[in-house]
Amino acid sequence: MTDVRISTSQIKLWSDCKTRWAFERIEHRSAPPGPAATFGTNVHAWVAAHLSGQQYPDVTRDELMCAQALLPHLPSRAEAETHFNFVHGGHGWHGYIDAQDGPHIYDHKTIKTLSKVPDLAALRGDPQALIYAVGGAYEYDTVTLQWTYVERPTGAVIPMKWAASTKPQQLDALLPTADAIAYARRTVTEANSLDGNLAACYKYGPCPHRVVCHTYQNRNKTMTTPTKLERQLKLSLGLAPTEPPPAPTVKGGLMHAYIGCLPIKRASQRPLYDMAMLIESANDAIKVTHDVAHWRMIPYTAAGVLAVAIKDTIAAIGSQGPFDVYSVFPLPPEVLSVIITAAAEVTKGAS
């Protein structure tokens, strides 16, 4: 048996984007949970406390409303957050079940819109459902699974329920993925050595690894918009790095910002980031966070939104090590003020 434990989250992460899997499972780059994940965690904690008769955690009003909306679809008492593990196909498999009452297994999902709830055919073949059916109640031949979807923050609910076999052979279709994960665990040392999946960059909100991901940073190589042409011109003049920024290796968070000029005689080989690229990343994040179809829909007066998004992006870079940022173009005053606050040293105007 391999010493790699396979979980639903590993399979999901690997299937979505191998590079992201490696950033998190090989390079151990952690990112703070976003608002949607925090909301879901708090709802789960409240429901678990209710089902097991424990003390309720502090939650917001919206989280409480969603948690309470789940209760009519759950047993009044159940085992909550139970851990299972078993061996199949040479791998250890494990997981945590939100709630269980004998052969009845429950999972709660907070979701942005109920229109995204999968149909039963998709749920029957979902890796999580297959793994939980085998691991959750192996003493039974069949179990019932109920995935209950609750919409944030309205509390509208759709429960999806079906019967499933507990036979381990139903996991055989997942074995090639489990084998690939186990092999990658042994052989991969750098996330950027794997091909990323651009379709996954905003699947659950902005991927926190965009600033260090070569796949993401090179995504616009064939783009011919004026912004790209400007960047290509700067590249041809030797004014910007011709290679993707190297993954930072030095601990710390020091940032030097060059606003309205370009850095010369840099003292070290710290990674150098183009502010235009950071703004692009921030705009992508805004599109998702504020649910707009196109970033130009955000008026200029929303520079604060842009500033916050850039600050988040800078924080993500800063957590990896010292770096430099340059912008040869003027920036909105509110954005500039965020940069100056975050930077250890700012050089303005003269190159």
Ligand code: SF4
């Ligand atoms: S930015 Fe996109 S391609 Fe890169 S690791 Fe994240 S999801 Fe994968």
